[in-house]
Amino acid sequence: MSEKSDIKVLLIDDEQTLLEYLSKRLLREEFTVKVTFSGEEAIEVATNDNFDVAVVDLKMPGIDGVETQKRLHEIQPFLQCIVLTGHGSIETALESGQEDAFQYLLKPIDYEILVKTIKDAYEKKLESQNVRFREHVEEIYRSGLGAKGIRKAINKLRKIYGID
Amino acid sequence: MESIDSLKDELKQVSQELSSHKIELHQTRGYLQSILQNSRDMIFATEVSGLLISFSKGGEKVLGYTWGSVAGNFIKDFTSDPLEFERLMAASQEEGSAVRLELPFRHKDGHTVYCDVSLISLTNTKGQNIGTIGVCRDVTRWKKLQEDLIRVDRLAEIGRIASGIAHEINNPLAVISEISGWAGAVVSDAKGLTHEDREELETAVKRIKEQTRRCKGITHQLLGFVRDSTPDKTKIDVHELLKETIKFLKPELRYLPIEIIFNFSKEPLSIKSDPNMMEQVFLNLITNAIYAIREEGRNDGKVEIRTKKTDSGVEVSIEDNGIGISEENQAKIFDLFFTTKPPGKGTGLGLPICQNIIKNLGGSLSFKSESGVGSIFTVRIPFS
Numbered sequence: 001m002s003e004k005s006d007i008k009v010l011l012i013d014d015e016q017t018l019l020e021y022l023s024k025r026l027l028r029e030e031f032t033v034k035v036t037f038s039g040e041e042a043i044e045v046a047t048n049d050n051f052d053v054a055v056v057d058l059k060m061p062g063i064d065g066v067e068t069q070k071r072l073h074e075i076q077p078f079l080q081c082i083v084l085t086g087h088g089s090i091e092t093a094l095e096s097g098q099e100d101a102f103q104y105l106l107k108p109i110d111y112e113i114l115v116k117t118i119k120d121a122y123e124k125k126l127e128s129q130n131v132r133f134r135e136h137v138e139e140i141y142r143s144g145l146g147a148k149g150i151r152k153a154i155n156k157l158r159k160i161y162g163i164d
Numbered sequence: 165m166e167s168i169d170s171l172k173d174e175l176k177q178v179s180q181e182l183s184s185h186k187i188e189l190h191q192t193r194g195y196l197q198s199i200l201q202n203s204r205d206m207i208f209a210t211e212v213s214g215l216l217i218s219f220s221k222g223g224e225k226v227l228g229y230t231w232g233s234v235a236g237n238f239i240k241d242f243t244s245d246p247l248e249f250e251r252l253m254a255a256s257q258e259e260g261s262a263v264r265l266e267l268p269f270r271h272k273d274g275h276t277v278y279c280d281v282s283l284i285s286l287t288n289t290k291g292q293n294i295g296t297i298g299v300c301r302d303v304t305r306w307k308k309l310q311e312d313l314i315r316v317d318r319l320a321e322i323g324r325i326a327s328g329i330a331h332e333i334n335n336p337l338a339v340i341s342e343i344s345g346w347a348g349a350v351v352s353d354a355k356g357l358t359h360e361d362r363e364e365l366e367t368a369v370k371r372i373k374e375q376t377r378r379c380k381g382i383t384h385q386l387l388g389f390v391r392d393s394t395p396d397k398t399k400i401d402v403h404e405l406l407k408e409t410i411k412f413l414k415p416e417l418r419y420l421p422i423e424i425i426f427n428f429s430k431e432p433l434s435i436k437s438d439p440n441m442m443e444q445v446f447l448n449l450i451t452n453a454i455y456a457i458r459e460e461g462r463n464d465g466k467v468e469i470r471t472k473k474t475d476s477g478v479e480v481s482i483e484d485n486g487i488g489i490s491e492e493n494q495a496k497i498f499d500l501f502f503t504t505k506p507p508g509k510g511t512g513l514g515l516p517i518c519q520n521i522i523k524n525l526g527g528s529l530s531f532k533s534e535s536g537v538g539s540i541f542t543v544r545i546p547f548s
Contacts, residue, residue, distance in 0.1 A: 021342035108341055108380055
């Protein structure tokens with residue numbers, strides 16, 4: 001179901017060298033990767049492009065990981081966020097981050113685990129997106145529109161959800 | 165006749181005065197005696213040269229010697245620093261009195277007793293020096309308490325600094341880990357490498373990965389030490405937990421001539437505590453025991469795990485017949501970063517972390533050890 005090249009990953013971390021190499025590795029495994037070095041930059045990028053999974057560092061100058069995650073969710077509600085935290089800050093992250101991150105990972109991250117988590121997050125995204133899509137479709141059918149209206153509405157939905 | 169009468173009167177008056185002085189003297193002596201008998205301070209008197217001529221009951225307790233055995237000796241010979249004591253004595257003769265805090269004395273057993281000493285010079289009616297009175301308060305326990313407090317404080321400070329460093333090191337560590345991962349990927353994609361070169365490079369990348377993992381282990385352990393996580397208490401069967409813990413070590417034990425002996429109390433021991441924390445402690449202590457046996461090179465190694473129910477909780481002791489801990493090292497085993505293991509084998513974090521955890525759980529961790537004989541570590545955990 002998940003061809004990796006279909007998975008669009010947004011990386012957000014102020015540690016530039018880390019992202020340089022992490023992105024190379026992910027690209028080699030045929031993920032589609034976009035690198036950003038701050039929450040602000042990530043939000044700007046996310047207003048123009050759709051992503052499936054974001055990997056966000058919790059501690060960044062400017063807006064931090066929790067806030068970044070929150071704003072990304074506002075722009076792209078189905079985007080799954082993987083939050084990277086330092087040791088001992090998981091609890092604080094969980095308390096402040098009611099923004100239901102897909103998963104918190106401890107830094108330094110284990111690459112294999114990260115790859116697996118990205119894939120899992122992608123599955124979750126598809127699933128929740130599909131559920132919501134179906135709900136919308138049902139709503140449209142129930143709404144008593146004519147056949148033409150229904151087709152139009154569904155096409156609009158497809159566009160919103162990025163489903164061809 | 166008149167003169168005889170007046171003499172008689174005078175005599176009567178003198179004898180009355182004398183008897184009242186006698187009473188006063190008696191009272192004063194009783195007063196002094198009861199001080200000398202009952203004070204916990206060491207109170208002594210010497211003649212000019214410093215020879216003891218009186219030594220209180222408190223002194224017998226402080227130094228462990230009876231008055232009989234110190235009589236006629238120089239008091240300075242009971243101090244660890246006779247020169248300093250002589251200086252103090254000279255000062256008291258000059259000034260009338262002198263005070264010195266925490267002067268070390270030697271107890272009969274050999275240990276050091278610290279006393280706050282004040283010396284008062286005795287003079288006769290002509291103002292000549294005839295001796296010295298000394299009042300010494302034993303402050304050894306107080307001093308030790310102060311030192312403990314300072315040590316605990318320093319430990320906490322080291323912990324704070326170390327956690328800061330660990331956090332900072334984690335970031336470059338993550339970068340190194342990614343770069344080595346990338347290098348590995350490049351090597352595996354590369355064409356035209358000789359078989360040897362490829363193997364060399366693959367091994368190098370693997371080694372970097374192992375070493376970064378090792379660093380990661382250290383930083384995580386350190387951060388775990390500093391973090392005061394609240395215990396997550398549930399009902400635990402102590403015997404079950406110990407057996408589970410041993411299971412972790414099965415692969416290691418399979419090839420070692422070490423026998424694990426369970427000597428459990430007949431009744432089941434159930435407490436409310438944090439199972440993960442307790443498991444970490446037991447795992448650490450048993451691993452240490454195994455290491456000690458391997459160091460000793462025994463082929464009849466034994467680790468005995470005993471459990472006991474006490475009034476307030478449970479007691480688990482782990483005894484080994486390994487190399488033991490030298491007396492010198494016994495004072496240091498709970499110090500952060502103290503280790504006798506070669507570089508790469510020990511971090512010096514295990515026992516301080518164990519102690520921290522047990523303290524966190526409201527219990528205590530103690531040990532006894534003899535070089536070449538073995539060690540026994542005892543964990544006491546309250547019922548809840």
